[in-house]
Amino acid sequence: MDDVIVIGGSFAGLAAALQLGRTRRKVVVLDTGLPRNRYAAHAHGLFGHDNRSPGEILDLARAQLALYPNVRTLKARAVRASGSIDNFVVVTEGGEALPARRLLLSYGRTDHFPDVPGFAECWGKSVVSCPYCHGYEVAGKHWGLLYHSPVSVHVPPLYNHWTDRITLFTDGHDLPRDERQTLEQRGVVVVDGPIASLAHTSGELAAVVMADGRSVAIDTLFAHPRSTPSSNLHEALGVTMAASSVGEVIKTDENHQTSLPGVYAAGDVANPMSSLTVATHAGAMAAIQAQQSLIV
Ligand SMILES: Cc1cc2nc3c(=O)[nH]c(=O)nc-3n(C[C@H](O)[C@H](O)[C@H](O)COP(=O)(O)OP(=O)(O)OC[C@H]3O[C@@H](n4cnc5c(N)ncnc54)[C@H](O)[C@@H]3O)c2cc1C
Known part of the structure; x- marks a missing residue:
């Protein structure tokens, strides 16, 4: 034994x-x-x-x-x-x-990846979850944050250690008005509406494509599947x-x-x-x- x-x-x-x-x-x-x-x-x-x-x-x-x-x-x-x-x-x-x-x-x-075309291909390359693991290499670049829970609105101050170019994708979730204002005062851009897909080349993200057809260019997306x-x-x-x-x-x-x-x-x-x-x-x-x- x-x-x-x-x-x-x-x-x-x-x-x-x-x-x-x-x-x-x-x-x-x-x-x-x-x-x-x-x-x-x-x-x-x-x-x-x-x-x-x-x-x-x-x-x-x-x-x-x-x-x-x-x-x-x-x-x-x-x-x-x-x-x-x-x-x-x-x-x-x-x-x-x-x-x-x-x-x-x-x-x-x-x-378990969300049912968003492009997400799986970008995972671990340009879609990541942890700034301590992957933030240094993309410092100063344009970061996206995919809303996953009410905690998401408190994350940008942490991300500011690496970059001041942050876009929060609410992906169809409602943000309380005061939290939206706080984010916008910090310089965080809030993009509302559901996400349709991630546009990428061999896993390197180019843009987040919204269901209404808008395309928002970012370098790295932080997500928490x-x-x-x-x-x-x-x-x-x-x-x-x-x-x-x-x-x-x-x-x-x-x-x-x-x-x-x-x-x-x-x-x-x-x-x-x-x-x-x-x-x-x-x-x-x-x-x-x-x-x-x-x-x-
Ligand atoms: C994309 C990505 C990038 C990351 N980058 C970093 C980083 O740069 N720095 C950092 O500190 N952390 C990073 N992490 C976190 C890190 O990967 C995890 O914390 C770490 O792998 C956890 O180790 P673990 O041994 O607990 O689990 P795992 O590394 O996931 O290992 C579990 C093992 O168990 C095996 N297994 C599963 N089921 C069974 C079974 N029934 N029988 C036998 N074997 C089984 C699996 O095959 C696997 O080999 C990253 C995570 C992700 C998702």
Whole structure:
């Protein structure tokens, strides 16, 4: 029996596996190879890896992990998980049943793109969600912000650290008059009406095309598509979920422990703050907690 099965072998999962490997625990990492930031050519803000491609960072991590004979990495989808502390079983899509004493859930989130032609093609290139990740490269340019919730009207002051050319697309939502005035006083242009499509060349945005035919040229669009956990294994395990600004996340305590003893969670699936630094930190810390819980 393995000590820990890590489900999702990307930033959080591989950081976890590294810590577990170094404590000489027997570990299996299951991964389907679809990290959330795979659409972006470069990842930013991760100490020591700034401006590298996500795939390059993960390849490096996998190569370093391969030196630990007690860590196995399998390209496989986990489709079922059951059991209780010291006696879990994870079943892969290929039908293999893997027993383990602890589980670490790090299968991330999946973004669901709006039904706007051009959105998917631009995602990760010129349509992005995080100014900390992608703002520096487009500082001073014309940014669009796609309304997604009442929080959207409070975002432009943050964006002003990078640019003073901001257009908010309400996409058919009503803005309260006082908030509209505050935005306009800050120099934010508000464009009303539903969006029809994004005009682009190979994912590089040219303009937002409105349903009424207007075309608004911008350089980068900040958007926050709906996202959900990339697997529903937490439902089968019955762990408690928590509401967050990005939808439901797996609820964990300060030790990254879920409501089910022996099951830990880390990364985007458990934290609304989507960041490589946060995910790798959480993966490493969850692994240390899982490892310490195995000491008799
Ligand atoms: C377009 C884009 C660009 C970004 N750029 C940056 C950036 O520059 N800097 C930054 O700090 N953050 C960035 N982020 C955020 C960052 O990508 C995430 O915070 C990070 O990937 C979360 O890591 P994770 O390990 O939790 O999840 P993920 O990286 O999403 O990995 C989850 C892994 O689990 C696997 N998986 C899913 N289901 C199963 C299953 N059932 N069985 C086995 N494996 C499974 C997936 O294939 C995937 O490999 C970006 C996000 C996006 C969307």
